[in-house]
Amino acid sequence: MIPVAYNVRNLVVRKTTTLATASGLGLVVFVFASVLMLANSVERTLGRTARDDVAIVMRKGSDAEMVSSIEEQQIGVILASAEVAKRQDGKPDGVGEVIAVILLEKLGTDGISNVQVRGVPEDVLAFRSHVKIIEGRPAQPGTDEVIVGKAISGRFKGLSIGESFELRKNRPVKVVGVFEDGGSSSESEVWADLHTTRSAFGREGGVSAVRARLASASKFDAFEASIEQNRNLGLEVMRESVYYEKQSEGTSMFIKVMGVLIAVFFSIGAMIGAMITMHSSIANRQREIGTLRALGFSRFSILVSFLIESVLLALAGGALGVLAALGMRFVRFSTVNFASWSEVVFTFEPTPGILLTSVAIAAVMGLLGGFFPALRAARISPIQAMRG
Template sequence: MIPIRYNVRSLAVRKTTTLATAFGVALVVFVFASALMLSEGIKRTLTTSGNPNGAIVMRKGSDNELSSVIETPTMSLLLAAPGVEHDQAGGNQPLGAGEIVAVNTIEKLGADGISNVQLRGVTDLSAKLRTNLKIVAGRAPAPGSDEVMVGERIRGRFRGLDLGQSFELKKNRQAKVVGIFTAGGSSHESEVWVDLEVLRTVFRREGVVSSVHVLLESPAAFDRFQAAVEQDKRLGLLAMREVDYYEKQSEGTSMFMQVLGTLIALFFAIGSMIGAMITMYAAVANRQREIGTLRALGFSRRSILFSFLVESMFLATLGGAMGAAASLLMGFVKFSMMNFASWSEIVFEFHPTPGILISAVVLSGAVGLIGGFFPALRAARISPVTAMRA
């Protein structure tokens, strides 16, 4: 077996081509890992929006809250269903609230054009249903007023969406931002919260809500609650666990990013394989005498083949490690894009995981293996006599 240090020395001698090839592989790994990290960030942002003890009720056949309509009188039946938690400190009031979801078009800052921002009409109980919600600046809006609070992730990304600023809920009706809130990194941080009655008036949703959110006694209570909600076919309602609902909302956007990132990485990978192949072919051509000497010393064709494959994979893995390390910097980047489920803009974070980094490095090894196979095969087939005469 040819010592590994022979391959390391060969790569060190050819610094320029080594670095160029490693950089190409690093770019592939960076794109691939970043796409997977963004996909993971999308999933985490949306799935953390759901409370394990929470349930959401919508109109059957609706894909999301935006397209759902529930008549207000129906809410009393839902809040009286078995399994709903009650606020013992608040007069044994059932912990549930009807909410309205709408979108508003607002000018983006730092970019040309406009985009949709999701508005959520809420009540005092809405905050109690999101146990991770925390006001980090300002205060909560006064009930019945044209005051709003804005999620931390979209703060300052749109005109008027910062503390003390104002924007139009509709033409000639201004809403003032009096608070900024966080919600554990969930999608709620990309929303604007407005008083339910104000939003109902602005968008003419009198007598209806988009959805009803309830807090259950425990996750096991969901089956009883679901059965009570869906047994009356005349109501035409559907109950889901909040975590399941938000996970379903993430599927389209997450899949889109995975496919797009994988396709881009695939094209880059093909280019990197060609680059690795050219590099290794050049190495074989320039080291024919070395190969001949190795054969004369008794090393077999198989040893030569294995040695050049190891060199190619080591080179590619070096680039993969560089790309994976660079992709970790994306964890500090926030990225906004349209959520295909709600057709509103949501801010996501790139979320690295050990599995993603391992997959990225494995990809770089595959690039090195495929790109280096044919040059290694050529090196193994060189005749010792021909090599010594080169």
């Protein structure tokens, strides 16, 4: 077999065409890896704080909190279930919350977007112990004070500490704190007092959904049976982890499909570029190929050697694309969550699997783009090559 060093030398000698082709392949890998990183972020962000021992109760037939409604008297029935854990003060460890969406003006652009508002009870931070106030202070219960997630703080008009905005017309609220929640989708929400939110949106006497922390994850089936078998309630139960998995499906699939389609079109151009480069290289190296054949190297060896060269070129482009994609970790991207139709801020989150898959895609493009030029090189007659 022809030494790989021969292929490496040829790529280095032809550094201009090598760099141009590798850059084209790298662009494809960059797009592909970035799409997978963003889709991964969607799934992780929406379910980052989800726990198997937390159950979400919604109106039967509802696929999201925003379109669900539960009457006030049903909250006590839900939380009175034997499977629900108790806090140190003996109260059931659960909360009822109201979900609404408002339009706010985005800063830095001329557009507006939906922002999700969550009406929360005064003990919400006891239930959501992973939520931390990182700036300002918690909102006072029963007031027109709100706290906002750090992902949207300062991204919309009125969502910075000390500023005000209207939940509804003539119903202003003031931002007094910023919270974080481990990078979850909650950081793209506004949290207001439950009663204030009910009053503003005409949702008195009920909540959108109830969350209950169970005594253990193994209690879920019993809790589900006790709620869903009570026909008077008309409710359904989901694990929090399952709920967020379903919430992420639409947005994640949309990003993947659109991104992969773009990457496919780019890859076609990149493979054509690689093919042209390899054809040009072979045309200029006919004497070399003839010499290799005269030295006893078979047509198969020539074919394999040029395929290796094409794959090495593609891997170089793949490495460039992956390095560029890693830089996207510092970029924040906002898009609409199809489940709530509100804006959610995501990052680009790489994994070893995504990076390896992206490099593997580059190698495949190298094989496909280099096959016909390599076949052409293998068919060159050594006598004609030496004469040429």
